[in-house]
Amino acid sequence: MLQRVISILKKKTLKDYLVVLFGTGFSRGIAFINSVIIARLLGPEDFGRFSMFFVVMVLTWMFAQSFDSAFIRYAKTSRDNAEKTEFLKISFLLKITYGIIITIFSYPMSYFMAHFVFKKPEVTSLIIFALLSGIFQSFLMTIASIFQEKENFTAFSFLYSFYTVSILLLLIVVKLSGFPFDLESVVFIHLFVSLAIGIASIYLLFGRKIKRIFPLNRDYLRKSLVLGKWIFGINIMMFVFSRMDFLYLGRYLNFNSLGVYSVSQQIVMIISVMVSSSSGIFLPKACSALESKIAFKRFCKEAVFIALIINIIIGALIIFVPILIKALYGTPYMGAVILTRILLIGWMANVFYSPFSFLFYAADESALRFVLEAAKLIIAVLLLAWLVPYFKSIGAALAITITFVVTSFISLIILKYKIDYRHNLSD
Secondary structure, three states, X not given: OHHHHHHHHHHHHHHHHHHHHHHHHHHHHHHHHHHHHHHHHHHHHHHHHHHHHHHHHHHHHHHOHHHHHHHHHHHHOOOOHHHHHHHHHHHHHHHHHHHHHHHHOHHHHHHHHHHHHOOOHHHHHHHHHHHHHHHHHHHHHHHHHHHHHOOOHHHHHHHHHHHHHHHHHHHHHHHHHOOOOOHHHHHHHHHHHHHHHHHHHHHHHHHHXXXXXXXXXXXXXXXXXXXXXXXXXXXXXXXXXHHHHHHHHOOOOOHHHHHHHHHHHHHHHHHXXXXXXXXXXXXXXXXXXXXXXXXXXXXXXXXXXXXXXXXXXXXXXXXXXXXXXXXXXXXXXXXXXXXXHHHHHHHHHHHHHHHHHOHHHHOOOHHHHHHHHHHHHHHHHHHHHHHHHHHHHHHHHHHHHHHHHHHHHHHHHHHHHHHHHHHHHHX
16 A cells, blocks of 8 residues: 555656656756857857856856745745745845845956956956846746745746746847847846846735735744755855856866857756756655655655656766767867766766755754755865866866765765664654
8 A cells, every 4th residue: 555655656756847847947948049049159259258147147046046945945834824925025035135235246246256266357247247137037936936835836837937938039039130149139138038037026026925024023034044044055055066167167268168168068957957857846845754754765765766767868868968069069069078978977976866955954954964065065176176277178077076976975874874863763
């Protein structure tokens, strides 16, 4: 009987995963098409410049998702709609505060990144526009988090893909209309869509769902801040790590080589889509996984099941990546083949760890996960500093892969110890 229940739940989990995968996959797939269009029409040098803009924009957007994660964590365990709305108010207020701070300090932050991180002063204005785009884009995900908490993955997936579809449509309009298709046009399109979607999302949240922010429940605010600060720190560690190779290479490579490395990252994004899709369903599921040993075993089986599927796809991608790059990007980008294969090997390890990482939140071990993510970033920086000066792009790919394999293994061992200790206390 138990096996039958688990089988049914696996089918539901797979169905939920496929729904989220379709949404996020469709979104990233469109983003992938956008990158192909931009790369082909701008050429490697300007595509390298655009990649800097894109990296900063995505990081700004992703950091703000910590507030959405804190909302999901507490709203998922609440049975009262008024209480859920209170946590949503707090998430919205924190994101507004985050946006104001980033806007105020956008110029000094951009100046620092352009002059000292990338060592390319000419991209200062690009980084300012990237910061502003990321801020406004993040409010759409606040709306998406409401549906994610309810496990309405169809609506969640639709909202997740709305931004990239809008970008694609405007890219096509600009190209067909005869306007110059240059770097300035591409950046303006991203900024315009981010502003439009951000303002519309703020209106919907404030006018339809939240209505008024004050007064705030101080206890809920304290709980959100305590968890949110660790998730925010974790997101910073994770997403800086995910772009650290590109940020580091900006000091050593010309724009042409950066464009080639960026193509390898775009291919690897296919797997990133699948992992982020599993995160969409396993974040809410992890909140109830520690209620009993049976629930935990069910969670583990479902997580491993999805991870195996993704790793089979990675294996196929490693084999066929030369054909994929040549067909999509053309011969000038074939240097990305070896880079992509190296990075994909590291992702094989990360795929198994990713769904289990949310158990740190459920076990109230957010601080420990922050330490582990910080350690991963430190290891990556040390390896990049060692390998990049000698092996350039290949050294960066090797550094990321080695870090993925080592830290995923260590994190899983530590998590197993924590879960076993928790279960022993409950016996």
